[in-house]
Amino acid sequence: MKIPISKPNLDEEEKNAVQAVLDSGFLAQGKRVAKFEEDFGRYIGAKQAIATSNGTTALFIALKAIGISQNDKVVTTPFTFVASASSIMQCGAIPIFCDIDPQTFNIDPDALERILKKDGSSIKAILIVHLYGLPCPMDEIMSLANQYSIPVIEDCAQAHGAEYRGKKVGSFGKASAFSFYPTKNMTTGEGGMILTNDEELGKKCRMLINHGSKKRYYHEFLGYNFRMTDIAAAIGSVQLKKLDDSNQRRRANANFYNHELSSIPKIETPVVPDYALPVFHQYTIKLKQHRDDLASFFDQKEIGYGIYYPVPLHQQKFIHQIVGNGNYPMADACSREVLSIPVHPLLKKEELEHVVDLIKYFCQEGFN
């Protein structure tokens, strides 16, 4: 039984929506992008929504729009996808890494406090990541950020619909960025979105993604073409309608795994703090030993898995050259121990059972 780690949840409705755009002859940014922006902004609870070409451009433009530039320092996590830090570096700024809480995989507020105490006046922004669909501890983070008057940017690429104490992530910071890559909880093919409640900031983002212009052929500053197409937005609007149901299925799959796997002593199942309603972009277990052996066993059995992320960002060559050696023991340990198993909404009961049976078999046999 071959089981992929992820699978976009697409059907006739997306096909028909794309067909309608093709039939209309208006393929680039138009009324469907405007509709998708409005619907997505309302869903998350933000006043301004600016659709972009992908999640990386959404992060980059959000940082640019709040004024991040050459040699500025921006705090972020070393345990994330490269774009969380490369978007900072694309602004000419320097990522300042903050170690994670190994239970939640998210930025550790105590470590953040230590950085701000030491260097708070020179930090220009804090870019947090709700990794694997689990919200960061927002009360602690926002109170530290407010204390030092530092804007927070939320990287919500993996957390569409996740809630912190009943409020959706993406609505806490100065701005937030989402990705709609096909492995994400909802997709537009390639695509992204910036959200903010700040009207001026929203206008700036919209101009930045559109060659620095409000009016065609009148350019007020250097900008980019990072627009979303109506084809992508048409898919996004259908996907948004399915999102709550998809996330519910992911949580049900995660519950099944928790029930089956949490009593195995060699495996740590994901921790969900009581402030969080997660959306399980990934279901990530930790193995102190034999993680790579389990991965090889899955390869043999054609079970999709992911190691997110095998190299923490401070150890990526081009980043290491800029930030030098640092001490992030929790991120280092997690990169050696994590393994994500299929949790996507299209999994069938027998597929979930098969994954569980294989893990149980491996834990009995593979450790000898």
Ligand SMILES: Cc1ncc(COP(=O)(O)O)c(C=O)c1O
């Ligand atoms: C945490 C995180 N940030 C940023 C991105 C960048 O998004 P994209 O691939 O749409 O550029 C991704 C996804 O790939 C991600 O997982």
